[in-house]
Ligand SMILES: [Zn+2]
């Protein structure tokens with residue numbers, strides 16, 4: 006019941022507000038007590054007695070993804086598995102009255118009566134969620150932390166999308182590198198490789214290309230979202246704007262994660278392809294510079310030698326058969342002049 010004459014606004018911390026909140030507030034978990042996403046507070050403000058409503062989000066999707074292997078694996082097993090098991094919890098929250106009553110002397114940018122109070126919410130398997138006496142009172146530091154958390158809740162989607170955009174840029178650069186390697190450097194660098202190694206390099210590059218493309222697509226949809234329709238009821242069921250943003254951010258984070266995995270796989274495939282190009286087995290060719298008595302030198306790869314003849318394959322022309330008795334000099338060289 007709203008007070009006929011509202012009490013004046015005051016934002017000092019009083020222990021009795023925290024004590025009284027145990028009786029005046031109600032608490033429930035959203036959407037359930039097995040995997041709650043948020044705590045809903047209701048009832049009345051312990052100081053002014055006006056109706057009180059606040060939803061405290063327990064999870065946000067953090068975009069600051071430090072990429073170590075463990076994180077990747079944790080992410081892979083699903084966002085719900087991140088962090089602690091949420092089927093039981095012990096959560097201390099500092100709340101500020103946000104009632105709609107017009108409390109006198111209130112600064113323009115504030116709401117409520119100014120009361121700050123601390124509540125402790127506990128829940129466990131097969132036990133209903135309940136309020137318990139908290140330890141301590143709200144402080145300036147805890148209020149700052151609560152503000153930071155609220156900011157995180159409201160900016161999570163933007164953060165994830167920004168991160169996804171950076172990954173997309175990286176993936177696009179990777180695609181460029183693969184195309185450059187295949188089209189410009191590739192044919193020269195793989196020449197001389199054994200047949201199977203050449204084919205493997207080709208397959209690795211193709212797989213890397215496919216991987217990078219699918220990763221780019223994932224990061225694009227993570228960064229810019231994919232259009233869909235939603236009813237007003239569904240919007241409310243998700244917990245209003247913050248819940249909606251949580252759903253979108255979760256979705257974006259899952260796609261971002263796909264993009265990250267695709268990037269890692271692309272890199273591994275690329276390293277494999279480049280490594281095989283550099284160190285893969287090559288047929289050992291002997292290049293000979295042959296000086297003849299009567300004609301100019303012939304330089305090329307030694308194909309065979311038998312019965313007094315040698316076959317040399319110059320790089321520019323057909324193989325030449327030379328009689329051994331014609332030879333004046335025979336020099337192994339690294340490269341023909
Ligand atoms: Zn009030």
Ligand SMILES: [Zn+2]
Pocket residue numbers: 050051052053054055102103104117118119120
């Ligand atoms: Zn109040």
